[in-house]
Amino acid sequence: MVVLVNRDTNVLVQGITGRSGALQTKVMIDYGTNVVAGVTPGKGGMEVEGVPVYDFIVDAMEHHDIDAAISFVPAPFAKDASIEAIDSGIKLLVLTTEEIPDQDVLAIIAHARAAGTTVLGPGTPGLFAPGKCKLGAHPSRMFQEGRVGIVSKSGALSYEVGKAMTEAGIGQSAVVGLGGGPIWGISQTEVLRLFENDPETDAIVLLGEIGGSMEEEAASFIADNISKPVVAIIVGRAAPEGKSLGHAGAIIEGDRGTAQAKIAALEEAGAYIARTPYEIADIIEEIRGDS
């Protein structure tokens, strides 16, 4: 296993009969992901895109080996479904659902930590290792197999950057969406460590945004623990103060959470700073030229 998934990862889809779950299942299968089973309580016996649907994960496990689950379960039921996945011994849970009550998210994370399950999200587009495994909603045409890892809070921003890199002929080893917050399962620093240890990743692209302090924490982690080149962008340079811009934490309060402060911290840690997705591609090309 490279960064959480590989070509052989067997995937279970929770909430597979829902509108989003069914569409994304089709898109994942079209890409080549091994979607082996789906679960929706009360819909056992159905098929979605040729994938057998079960009432419970334990039922699915009688017939299939499962390595990872991706959940499209609506917010009111997301906690129960996540606990079921964790209790079933699944070691990677991708939680795409948005607007789950905070305390449910905390309970899912606490339960997962005790069981040794990695939770990506909530509110994440998922994880995409081009050419290997698509465990999420990323539009696959914007990405290609390669050796640069991307970590991002925002889904759409990672597509934008993937598109710019791919158009410049730079492929990706894995694209990891953390979710928009305000609570995260796997953290930015944990993903940075995974990329640092991944033999198939040569460089890391970190997509940050205004608000909070995650980028500053990433900066100090990079300074101490990351030997691979890191290229970072912080979006929200033109953001006004005191307005939350779509993500719960994306707000500048006084002099806290500004793009300038984050850019300074990352520069100090030795990261390359880009202002646009296209500059990210340019910088990676320069780094490659130098080495």
Added chain:
Amino acid sequence: MKLFEFQGKGIFRRYGIRVPDSQLVTDRNEKVTLSAPAVLKSQVLTGGRGKAGGIIVCSNNEEIASGLDDLFTKEINGEPVSAVLVEDAADIENEFYLAITLDGGNGTPILIASAAGGVDIETVAKETPDKIVTTPFNILTGPSDYQVRLVARAIDYPDARELTALVKQMFTAFTESDATLVEINPLAQTPEGLVALDAKVLLDDNAAFRQRDFFQELLSEQNRLLNASETMEREDTITFVDLEGDVGMISDGAGTGMLTLDLIRDAGGEAATFCEMGGITSPQVIYDAIRKVMERTPPVKSLLIVLIGGFNRMDEMAEGIIKYREEHGIDVPLVVRMCGTLEEVGKEMMTEAGLPTYDSLLESVDQAVALAKGDC
């Protein structure tokens, strides 16, 4: 949802957390039954009311009368005072800070305590961070007794057993109310024990589906006081922020929305709106988003829609854009950047409707900025 102090104290009382005897006065002519010494506290949702003169300490009953006159004609940071909490003055020996909230980065709830109570905790955090004790704990077990004993030692509070009981009450209030913050500042040490002199409680709007009656009651109470008509149902998932410029901006992601604001500025323009639809949308959502931007005053000079769908489907986006244009017309230049899930279908629908789409974000931004300036 942010609660008034008196609402937070209502919750505290229910969980056995001691608060001073009080009377909520919502009309200046209401008879005050409490007598001095007392504290008059304006009930506003804005922070920093103490500094803004919203709290008056009264040593005799005449001061209560004049204080109420003063507060009911006052605005606290622009917010009119519609209620005043009259409270018995506590016999304060010492003031602490105590709160339960969540640390999103670590994915745990945290207990925050400080011996420096009664002052703005942000200021304490900035100037003397060593005076704040932060204790992460497991949401499934709650804060453990030993953790509170450690806190008692760190803030030098002599009765660890009393503090433990209080923290348990706070935790129960936190979980059962679906709160994201339960804060007592100051928490007073008095001869009768610990008393919550203030209450700051934030509730999680995402939990409204299972807290319906409870949240509704609190919201109705706020609506009555503020003469407002807020509802718990979120109309939609759209984040709409008014800005200073003239390029109307709609995006299907927060990150790309922020990036687009930056690129608009880099291109020499300024955005008029940040309008983000959320990752999972529908034709109705983009229809509503366009309406919000087009109804904004002053009117935008160009409309830039930036789409890069994952969950979001381009056929549905095209449907919503076309429907809005058919029904209302869009009388400013429209620039649509469309790519992502089902983009062929979406682009074909747009072309049939006579609406061009762009593939390049930079080109679409340049175009929208130039059109807003009337350059092309």
